[in-house]
Amino acid sequence: MANGSGVSRLGLRCTGGADPANIGQLVECLPDAPVQGLVLSAEAREAIEAHAMRAAIAYFEEQGDTVEDVSKSKPFDLLCTRERERLFVEVKGTQTEGIDVRLTPGEVRFALNNADSMVLFVVHSVVCTNGSAAVRTSGGLSHVVQPWRIDEALLVPLGYSYPVPRQRQAHRSCAAAPIRSTASMGITL
Numbered sequence: 001m002a003n004g005s006g007v008s009r010l011g012l013r014c015t016g017g018a019d020p021a022n023i024g025q026l027v028e029c030l031p032d033a034p035v036q037g038l039v040l041s042a043e044a045r046e047a048i049e050a051h052a053m054r055a056a057i058a059y060f061e062e063q064g065d066t067v068e069d070v071s072k073s074k075p076f077d078l079l080c081t082r083e084r085e086r087l088f089v090e091v092k093g094t095q096t097e098g099i100d101v102r103l104t105p106g107e108v109r110f111a112l113n114n115a116d117s118m119v120l121f122v123v124h125s126v127v128c129t130n131g132s133a134a135v136r137t138s139g140g141l142s143h144v145v146q147p148w149r150i151d152e153a154l155l156v157p158l159g160y161s162y163p164v165p166r167q168r169q170a171h172r173s174c175a176a177a178p179i180r181s182t183a184s185m186g187i188t189l
Contacts, residue, residue, distance in 0.1 A: 051137035052093025098124025
């Protein structure tokens, strides 16, 4: 590690000898904070999500449910049916301990309106490594909340959208000093 302690000054601990100072290796690093959603690459985020979805599908099929992945078209991930019962399952995957998860406004609205049929399926402590060809995931522990009734008092807003005011004033050119965005460095926040 860059600082010799296993935890970088960026607040990351890394696996497989990754150096957090090397941006190319950050996909192998785990955020120290117990917050889902802070993975540093889209590829790793997608791999963790797919890992969690496979675990959830296997779990509900073992319970005797017919499982349909509706994540691309609905505000929840899995539609599970057994006889006349329907369950709407929200699946979350994270490298952290899974103390909290990120929810979209659409997920929250749907869960609040369908509380008696909602299930939250969290796969936490997923191990994510950057192999030679692709990101690989393994492990993890599942936690199932059924029925899942969101306590609105526990929802924490995480951001705002702010329109940048457009005023009549001189604009300086940025050509003299190129701007490096986090996206150009391969970092997704």
